[in-house]
Amino acid sequence: MSGAYDAIIIGGGLLGSAIGFGLARQGLGCVILDEGDTAYRAARGNFGLVWVQSKGIGKPVYADWTMGSAELWPGFAQELTERTGIDISYYAPGGIEICLSEAEFDERAQKMATLTGHQNGRFSHQMLDRKAMMERLPGLGPDVVGGSFSPHDGHVGPLFLMRAMQRAFVDLDGVIRTDSRVHAIKRDGDGFSVETPGGTVTGGKVVLAAGLGNKALAPMVNLDQPVYPLKGQVLVTERMAPFLDMPTTHARQTGEGTILIGSSQEDVGFDLSSGPEVIKRIADRARRCFPVLSKARIVRTWAALRVMTPDGRPIYDQSETMPGAFAASCHSGVTLAATHAMTFAKYVADGHLGSELDGLSAGRFDV
Amino acid sequence: MFKRLHPETDDEITFDFEGTSISARPGDSVAAALLVANIDTFRETPVRGRPRGPFCMMGACFDCLMVIDGEANQQACQILVSDGIKVARQLGAAKIINDSETDDEL
Amino acid sequence: MSYDLIVIGAGPAGMAAATTASTGGAKVLLLDDQSTPGGQVYRAIETAKDAEAAILGDEYMAGQPIVRAFRAQGIDYVPDAVVWQVSEEREVGYSSGGRAKLISAPWVILATGAIERPFPIPGWTLPGVMMAGAAQTLLKSSGVAAEGAIFAGCGPLLYLVARQYLRAGVNIAAVVDTTPKANRMGALPHLPHALLRWDLLAKGRRWISEIRRSGTPLIQNATALKVIGDKAAQSLVYKTADVDWREIKATHIFLHQGIVPNVNLSMAAGLDHSWDNRQLCWRPLTDAWGCSSVSGIAVAGDGAGIGGGLAAEAGGQIAAIGVLSAVGKLDAQASRDQARRPRAQLAHEHHARPFLDAWFRPASDMRVPNEDTTIICRCEELTLKNIRDTIDIGLAGPNQLKSFCRAGMGPCQGRCCGLTVQELIARETKRPAALVGYYRLRPPIKPLRLEELANLAIDDLEGDDAGQDR
Numbered sequence: 001m002s003g004a005y006d007a008i009i010i011g012g013g014l015l016g017s018a019i020g021f022g023l024a025r026q027g028l029g030c031v032i033l034d035e036g037d038t039a040y041r042a043a044r045g046n047f048g049l050v051w052v053q054s055k056g057i058g059k060p061v062y063a064d065w066t067m068g069s070a071e072l073w074p075g076f077a078q079e080l081t082e083r084t085g086i087d088i089s090y091y092a093p094g095g096i097e098i099c100l101s102e103a104e105f106d107e108r109a110q111k112m113a114t115l116t117g118h119q120n121g122r123f124s125h126q127m128l129d130r131k132a133m134m135e136r137l138p139g140l141g142p143d144v145v146g147g148s149f150s151p152h153d154g155h156v157g158p159l160f161l162m163r164a165m166q167r168a169f170v171d172l173d174g175v176i177r178t179d180s181r182v183h184a185i186k187r188d189g190d191g192f193s194v195e196t197p198g199g200t201v202t203g204g205k206v207v208l209a210a211g212l213g214n215k216a217l218a219p220m221v222n223l224d225q226p227v228y229p230l231k232g233q234v235l236v237t238e239r240m241a242p243f244l245d246m247p248t249t250h251a252r253q254t255g256e257g258t259i260l261i262g263s264s265q266e267d268v269g270f271d272l273s274s275g276p277e278v279i280k281r282i283a284d285r286a287r288r289c290f291p292v293l294s295k296a297r298i299v300r301t302w303a304a305l306r307v308m309t310p311d312g313r314p315i316y317d318q319s320e321t322m323p324g325a326f327a328a329s330c331h332s333g334v335t336l337a338a339t340h341a342m343t344f345a346k347y348v349a350d351g352h353l354g355s356e357l358d359g360l361s362a363g364r365f366d367v
Numbered sequence: 368m369f370k371r372l373h374p375e376t377d378d379e380i381t382f383d384f385e386g387t388s389i390s391a392r393p394g395d396s397v398a399a400a401l402l403v404a405n406i407d408t409f410r411e412t413p414v415r416g417r418p419r420g421p422f423c424m425m426g427a428c429f430d431c432l433m434v435i436d437g438e439a440n441q442q443a444c445q446i447l448v449s450d451g452i453k454v455a456r457q458l459g460a461a462k463i464i465n466d467s468e469t470d471d472e473l
Numbered sequence: 474m475s476y477d478l479i480v481i482g483a484g485p486a487g488m489a490a491a492t493t494a495s496t497g498g499a500k501v502l503l504l505d506d507q508s509t510p511g512g513q514v515y516r517a518i519e520t521a522k523d524a525e526a527a528i529l530g531d532e533y534m535a536g537q538p539i540v541r542a543f544r545a546q547g548i549d550y551v552p553d554a555v556v557w558q559v560s561e562e563r564e565v566g567y568s569s570g571g572r573a574k575l576i577s578a579p580w581v582i583l584a585t586g587a588i589e590r591p592f593p594i595p596g597w598t599l600p601g602v603m604m605a606g607a608a609q610t611l612l613k614s615s616g617v618a619a620e621g622a623i624f625a626g627c628g629p630l631l632y633l634v635a636r637q638y639l640r641a642g643v644n645i646a647a648v649v650d651t652t653p654k655a656n657r658m659g660a661l662p663h664l665p666h667a668l669l670r671w672d673l674l675a676k677g678r679r680w681i682s683e684i685r686r687s688g689t690p691l692i693q694n695a696t697a698l699k700v701i702g703d704k705a706a707q708s709l710v711y712k713t714a715d716v717d718w719r720e721i722k723a724t725h726i727f728l729h730q731g732i733v734p735n736v737n738l739s740m741a742a743g744l745d746h747s748w749d750n751r752q753l754c755w756r757p758l759t760d761a762w763g764c765s766s767v768s769g770i771a772v773a774g775d776g777a778g779i780g781g782g783l784a785a786e787a788g789g790q791i792a793a794i795g796v797l798s799a800v801g802k803l804d805a806q807a808s809r810d811q812a813r814r815p816r817a818q819l820a821h822e823h824h825a826r827p828f829l830d831a832w833f834r835p836a837s838d839m840r841v842p843n844e845d846t847t848i849i850c851r852c853e854e855l856t857l858k859n860i861r862d863t864i865d866i867g868l869a870g871p872n873q874l875k876s877f878c879r880a881g882m883g884p885c886q887g888r889c890c891g892l893t894v895q896e897l898i899a900r901e902t903k904r905p906a907a908l909v910g911y912y913r914l915r916p917p918i919k920p921l922r923l924e925e926l927a928n929l930a931i932d933d934l935e936g937d938d939a940g941q942d943r
Contacts, residue, residue, distance in 0.1 A: 036870070139463070159876040159877060160877075162876065162877070163863075163876075163877040163878075178868075235923070235926070237923070238440050238460075238461060238883075238884055238920065239413045239460040239461065240460050240461045240462070240463060241459060241460045241461065241462040241463065243463045256414075256879070257413060257460045261923070276564070276566070276575060276929060276931055277931060279926055279929070280926060280927060280929045280931065282926075283923050283924075283926035283927040283929075284927040286923060286927075287923055287924060287927045292463045293463070293923050294922065294923055294924035294927075295438055295922050295923070295924065296461070296463070296922065296923050297440050297461075297884075297920035297921065297922055297923075298917060298920060298921055298922070298923055298926060299883070299884045299886075299917070299920045300882065300886070300915070300917075301915055301916065301917065302915075303915065368619065368620055368621075368724070368725075369611070369617050369618065369619045369620075369725070370617065370618065370619075370620060370643075371615075371616055371617050372612075372616040372617065372618060372641055372642075372643075373616055392615070394517075394520070394614065394615065395614075395615050396614065396615070399611055399614065399615040399617055400615075402611065402617065402619075403615075403617050407600040407601050407705055407724070408600045408704070408705065409600075412854055414853065414854045415854050417598065417854065418599070418600050418704050418705065419598060419600060420600030420601065420603075420705075421603060421607065422602070422603050422604065422607065422851075422889075423588070423589065423603070423604050423606065423607055423889075424603065424604075424606070424607035424610040424611060425513060425588070425606065425607070425610060426506065426919075427588050427735070427885060427888045427889070428851065428885050428888065428889050429852060429883065429884040429885045430598075430851060432884075440884075440920070444610075445506070447508065
């Protein structure tokens with residue numbers, strides 16, 4: 001039977017913390033095994049959008065999964081704050097993707113139409129022309145031709161979110177072990193034993209939520225998680241008086257007043273280069289959208305390695321040969337945090353993934 | 368109170384601090400000139416509205432942030448005085464100045 | 474224009490490095506964030522008149538030959554240049570005249586010096602409270618001083634500035650010395666070696682006697698300090714081993730407890746650093762030529778380890794000689810020969826260091842406060858309690874702490890709180906400070922405007938007319 005824990009979660013980032021919290025709130029005794037303080041966490045490089053309007057265009061199962069998470073988010077945020085007293089700065093005023101040319105606008109409109117088609121009325125949006133944009137956003141630059149608005153979108157402080165999920169987890173008797181990079185997972189009766197530098201940990205179930213580390217860990221439970229790193233950069237300004245209350249894909253103002261400027265993970269066309277060209281492009285686009293930000297001072301940059309999959313969509317799997325072993329990888333750890341905690345964790349507790357996730361298995365890459 | 372060791376001088380620069388005219392010398396940082404004019408508080412903090420003034424005088428601490436000629440978050444210890452500049456305390460977080468508006472706060 | 478060497482910082486190390494390299498035939502660019510050369514220790518040295526020599530002292534005037542030699546070389550020198558990055562590939566990003574530029578060279582010498590150690594006491598954020606180095610900067614750069622101020626803390630700089638004030642005819646309300654008596658036992662073993670510089674030790678004693686003879690109250694063995702005031706500093710209260718809380722009224726209070734390498738640029742550049750438990754600071758790992766763990770980047774001066782102005786000069790010369798050798802302008806034997814004299818100077822400057830470091834080691838209570846309401850992170854206004862509440866069992870380290878409560882996320886990038894937070898975590902989690910680690914620092918190490926980044930001239934990477942004003 002199982003060993004010390006009901007569930008071992010490998011990885012203490014956005015996925016591991018959400019899934020851990022979700023399992024702990026169902027009464028499972030859990031441990032989160034985390035690598036340590038200087039791990040290059042995707043969780044710490046996240047822009048903080050809770051974003052529906054760009055997800056799963058061309059992949060209805062992902063669009064549905066994302067929408068489900070957005071619908072769960074308000075209750076999830078409230079529960080976290082009630083449990084921990086931590087203000088995670090979650091706001092859902094809707095969100096806008098800004099278009100800087102007619103071509104961008106037309107392409108965007110088409111994508112929104114596709115997404116609407118996927119979701120049979122569940123997804124709503126508005127294409128805004130320049131005049132309508134100016135009513136919603138302050139100080140738009142002359143290059144802005146319009147944009148897409150979706151009422152389902154919002155934003156949150158990703159670091160406060162992490163802190164709150166981990167606080168809630170620990171308050172539910174969850175254990176977090178740091179400096180615990182996992183190097184082996186083995187079958188142990190009906191459960192698993194997991195090797196870390198600090199010793200062996202045993203548990204009835206194991207969930208691989210180690211981000212880029214999932215690639216090496218997955219084969220140990222006969223799974224495949226073909227993830228690779230994709231660098232993302234975020235620029236952060238000094239605190240500014242309230243200026244932007246609606247999040248956009250390239251700039252949003254946080255609860256503290258800092259403005260985050262970045263290349264959105266939501267774009268389909270990912271920028272593969274790194275270095276000053278990327279930063280320049282990010283800065284230039286933000287300035288074109290909001291010329292009033294020209295003199296804003298960039299005080300910090302984040303770089304993070306996004307957990308990227310071959311098609312940009314999440315991978316969820318359960319091991320056939322080693323029941324009880326699950327793996328999850330995605331780059332939208334913030335948007336999906338609610339469904340990871342509420343839905344995915346329920347599937348793990350029940351012992352099998354729901355059929356809504358069939359299309360997000362790694363098997364889809366075997367063609 | 369801060370005082371000048373050599374009060375006599377020929378070179379004088381005049382600048383504006385919140386409507387008051389302040390005398391300074393070439394080579395003074397804005398911070399030094401304000402201290403000599405008995406101004407110790409340069410800003411109020413964004414989170415708690417607490418008063419702050421210059422602290423390290425070497426550009427490391429970022430406590431001497433002021434609004435200079437309409438631009439916020441300027442380190443007063445790193446900017447030399449020049450004739451006619453307008454200096455003001457920064458009260459809270461930096462305010463965005465819209466090009467279409469005046470130098471006044473939004 | 475392509476350079477063999479970019480030097481960052483125009484203090485003694487930077488000036489000496491640039492001068493030596495240029496003399497040796499290398500093409501050198503020097504970037505510095507101030508308007509005139511000299512760094513902190515020799516600030517405003519070019520305009521210092523003889524009258525100032527009596528006030529500021531011989532140690533300060535020793536900077537004049539260094540700056541003259543630097544100017545005489547006619548090196549490409551860009552003042553008012555704020556360097557915001559040095560990458561591992563030696564791409565130097567800096568802002569000058571409102572424009573951000575990138576330039577690279579086969580060699581970069583970081584000579585960005587030191588900053589004062591944080592001194593978090595209750596009330597230290599009130600207007601009127603400054604560091605002793607700030608008092609000295611105001612004195613040197615603008616000839617201004619605060620009447621009736623208090624100097625509090627420990628370390629040679631505290632006495633030096635107090636003495637400079639007295640020589641300038643400025644009254645001091647008191648010097649409150651927090652040097653722990655308990656340090657003496659630990660310092661004694663280093664005394665024999667320090668006596669090689671008995672001249673330095675004697676000079677320190679003379680400074681203290683001068684302060685005493687002036688009638689300025691000199692209070693020793695202070696074990697606790699607080700600044701009292703509502704909207705600004707009104708007084709300092711202190712306790713000593715012998716007396717309970719006493720109050721001295723003052724509207725200006727200058728604090729000091731030592732200086733530490735300014736590691737923001739060297740850490741953001743990816744250099745390996747190690748914790749120096751004697752100096753209680755991080756230092757980049759450097760070899761005998763100042764070379765760091767990153768190929769093509771060397772570090773010289775106080776930024777590599779605290780040693781003072783003349784040690785910095787020697788270190789700059791040594792690093793430059795190393796670069797000249799690396800770019801083929803000097804053979805191995807010639808570089809060893811040329812380095813002999815600066816190495817001797819460096820050794821001479823370091824004889825008394827272990828003794829001084831031990832004698833003036835700040836008390837751990839002064840490095841990490843005990844009162845809950847004391848501000849730790851000045852930028853984000855976080856108190857000791859705020860930070861303690863975030864340190865749970867299982868907290869990985871300062872980076873997780875930073876991400877959870879924002880400590881270190883303000884514009885100063887941990888310059889005023891990093892060491893305090895590190896030692897606080899060490900204390901609370903009962904781990905050695907060296908193992909706790911430090912904030913991960915990334916460029917930009919100084920803020921720059923969004924429009925500067927948007928206008929960044931990337932093709933300047935192959936060379937730039939950086940020496941000319943655009």
